Amino acid sequence: MNLFKQFKNGLSRSKTGFMGRLDHLFDSGDIDEEFYDELEETLVSGDVGVQASMKLVDQLREEISKRKIKDKEDARQVLQELVVNMISPGKTMFTSASINEPTVILLIGVNGTGKTTSAAKLAHLYKQSGNEVMLVAGDTFRAAAIEQLEIWAERAGVDIVKQKSGSDSAALFYDAINAARARNVDVVIGDTAGRLHSKYNLMEELNKIYRVVERNLPGAPHQVLLVVDATTGQNAVVQAKKFNESMPIDGLVLAKLDGTARGGIVLNIQEELDIPVCYIGTGEKIEDLAPFDPEMFSRALLEKN
Amino acid sequence: MFSNLAEKLQGTLRKIKGKGKLNEKDVDGAMREIRLALLEADVNFKVVKDFIAAVKERAVGHEVMESLTPGQQVVKIVNEEMTRLMGQEHSGLETGKSRTAIMMVGLQGSGKTTTAIKLARHLRGQGRSPLLVGADTYRPGAVKQLEKMADSIGEKVYSNLEEDPVDICREALQVADRENCDVIIYDTAGRLHIDDEMMSEMAEIKKAVNPEEILLVVDAMTGQDAVNAAASFNDSVGLSGVILTKLDGDTRGGAALSVLAVTGCPVKFVGVGEKTDALEPFYPDRMASRILGMGDVLSLIEKAEASIDQDKAKEMEQKLRKQQFTLDDFKEQLGQLRSMGSLEDIMEMLPNAGSLPKELKQMSFNEDNFKRIDAIIGSMTKEERQDPSTINSSRRQRIARGSGTTVQDVNRLLNQFKQMQKMFKQMGAADKKGMSKKMKKMKNKFPF
Structure with a gap:
């Protein structure tokens, strides 16, 4: 499937909300104070966040006066550029330079964002491009999380390493890396238990996983992905901040972008923490994971229907 | 919970609270800040608009302008409007019938399965006999998750992966009769509200089982x-209602303020943890004053009454009054606190929690820290515990060695203790000026 099409499909529903409003906004009337007010409101309602929205609107205002723009279509172009300038894409299909050692990718995040599903989709993606992939059922806490990942592993046709429910997740990862070495696995993709970032003990546990993985394989985990639910509001920024403290985050997976949620929070996280988006989740099927592309994101976001 | 919003609103309201006279400009300024705070808290922008309009209309009216304390009056209005927005009173479940059907619906990952289990346990506690129905045949492992969790609380599950969710739900009615269950809780699949096929499946389930309650499970974030x-x-x-989940995080929870305004459905329960008993009834009035930093004193008192020894509390109060609060007492208090639950939760229920000293807020109250504090205080002599000012640097080193901690740890504890003493002093002073009855009542039970 054409990548842009997949991306747009994922975003198409939100068009009736967020983007529909933007279109309406750019369609008629003058560029006046009311226009800017409404624009700010629209961005806020797309979870872009008050500060990022105000910044965007101020920048747009400046550019419009600098370039003496009168036409709203031109204003749209400028806004699109501004959005693109605000976000940078994260690394996708990342592998470490080492040939002898596996690449370790970990998925972390709060409860119910879609870590297990994203892990499966990621495994599928790496497998498709010819890698030997191993999934690690690191969520040993939630009931049936292991069974869930097992079913996914079977569908993706990849190996899975697991322990029984309730066992120590860090120890499991230690063993998994050894197993990956023995089986000549290229990419290890680890699921972890969902946890609220405000729970001290659980965040310490995550940090322990990080330390144990690094001890067994210096340089690992090579990519830590925070899975963020696209419907999440401003709390996602705090989530990213706190998770980043216990395990440095390399990028985001923006999951569930196939609803009416607009995922505007991405701009905010980038703005405040400089963490890019690597992938977007666009559905419940195993192939519904696409690389994040700011150009397309911005285009799909602001383009006319 | 809601902490950031509370801090912001407190700051704003504090500014106008003390003013003897308010003009429209003052009110406008305050409203702008409240608007911003609410938007940052994820309250829906349309709801914010209406809310601000309602507050402003009352704030520039007679009841404020003619009042002797207009600032206070505005605070009161904000509080009242917020309570109104969240639905005035707690509304419970419609479970009066001889057999009640409850249907859980919601987006993916909002917490339907966990909440279904919590609800089953809650109803079992009320003497009902629940049957859980696994109607999520789509997500891998979903029914398994329900079965495992149900097993852990000793409840029954009916499901059949070979069948269509609508048929499963219909058959569950007979199963409930056979098993003598008087409450049926349907755990349906997570679905996107724009997925027409899945939405009509949900409508069909409703038609098949005719439930008394259809509860939307919403992630507070x-x-x-x-x-x-x-x-x-x-x-x-x-x-028929909403259950707000994951409220034990630090989300500002604007969803709670918005959902009712838009759907007219009350929030009936909130999920506050991963354990199966972490389900609490939702009280709009208490939540509103909590958001505004007036403290959820009622809940705090209930909590304290349930877990604190009354005589000891009296004794402690005397000590506090005479400012004889020692490290020994500190240790004992910490022990009692632990039995009341997470300290962060308790702090948020306190009036003006937003303005607590930084040192106190930064204390992270985890088990390790408690053990460390225990060990440090245990390594002091009796005199040192009575009067910490005698602890000089060589004593600090000895205490650190004795407790297996560092001098920094000892210093930190002593600083925190000092802060706490200072706070009590201030509380004592405020007491003389005349605190509200509630505050006094609370202080008797719980000196922190």
């Missing part, structure tokens, strides 16, 4: 989109 989803679910099946 949801942003502006919360109202879109809630409105769609409401349009499709007609919701």
Whole structure:
């Protein structure tokens, strides 16, 4: 499937909300104070966040006066550029330079964002491009999380390493890396238990996983992905901040972008923490994971229907 | 919970609270800041608009302008409007019938399965006999999850992966009769509100089982989109209530303020943890004053009464009054606190929690820290515990060695203790000026 099409499909529903409003906004009337007010409101309602929205609107205002723009279509172009300038894409299909050692990718995040599903989709993606992939059922806490990942592993046709429910997740990862070495696995993709970032003990546990993985394989985990639910509001920024403290985050997976949620929070996280988006989740099927592309994101976001 | 919003609003309201006279400009300024705070808290922008309009209309009216304390009056209005927005009173479940059917619906990952289990346990506690129905045949492992969790609380599950969710739900009615269950809780699949096929499946389940309650499970961290989803679910099946989950995080929880305003459905329960008993009834009035930093004193008192020894509390109060609070007492208090639950939760229930000293807020109250504090205080002599000012640097080193900690740890504890003593002093002073009755009552039970 054409990548842009997949991306747009994922975003198409939100068009009736967020983007529909933007279109309406750019369609008629003058560029006046009311226009800017409404624009700010629209961005806020797309979870872009008050500060990022105000910044965007101020920048747009400046550019419009600098370039003496009168036409709203031109204003749209400028806004699109501004959005693109605000976000940078994260690394996708990342592998470490080492040939002898596996690449370790970990998925972390709060409860119910879609870590297990994203892990499966990621495994599928790496497998498709010819890698030997191993999934690690690191969520040993939630009931049936292991069974869930097992079913996914079977569908993706990849190996899975697991322990029984309730066992120590860090120890499991230690063993998994050894197993990956023995089986000549290229990419290890680890699921972890969902946890609220405000729970001290659980965040310490995550940090322990990080330390144990690094001890067994210096340089690992090579990519830590925070899975963020696209419907999440401003709390996602705090989530990213706190998770980043216990395990440095390399990028985001923006999951569930196939609803009416607009995922505007991405701009905010980038703005405040400089963490890019690597992938977007666009559905419940195993192939519904696409690389994040700011150009397309911005285009799909602001383009006319 | 809601902490950031509370801090912001407190700051704003403090500014106008003390003013003897308010003009329209003062009110405008305050409203602008409240608007910003609410938007940052993910309250839906339309709801914010209405809220601000309602507060402003009252704030520039006679009841404020003619009042002797107009600032206070504005605070009161904000509080009242916020309570109104969240639905005035606690509303419970409609479970009066001889057999009650409850249907859980919601987006993916909002917490339906966990909440279904919590609800089953809650109803079992009320003497009901629940049957859980696994109607999520789509997500891998979903029914397994329900079965495992149900097993852990000793409840029954009916499901059949070979069948269609509508048929499973219909058959569950007979199973409930056979097993003598008087409450049926349907755990349906997570679905997007724009997925027509899945939405009509949900409507069919409703038709098949005719439930008394259809509860929408909403993640408290949801942003502006919360109202879109809630409105769609409401349009499709007609919701009877909302359960807000993951409220034990630090989300500002604007969803709570928005959902009711948009759907007219009350929030009935909130999920506050991963354990199966972490389900609490939702009290709009208490939540509103908590958001505004007036403290949820009622809940705090209830909590304290349930877990604190009355005589000891009296004794402690005397000590506090005479400012004889020692490290020994500190240790004992910490022990009692632990039995009341997480300290962060308790702090948030305190009036003006937003303005607590930094040192206190930064104390992270985890088990390790408690053990460390225990060890440090245990390594002091009796004199040192009575009067910490005698602890000089060589004593600090000895205490650190004795407790297996560092001098920094000892210093930190002593600083925190000092802060706490200072706080009590201030509380004592405020007491003389005349605190509200509630505050006094609370202080008797719980000196922190």
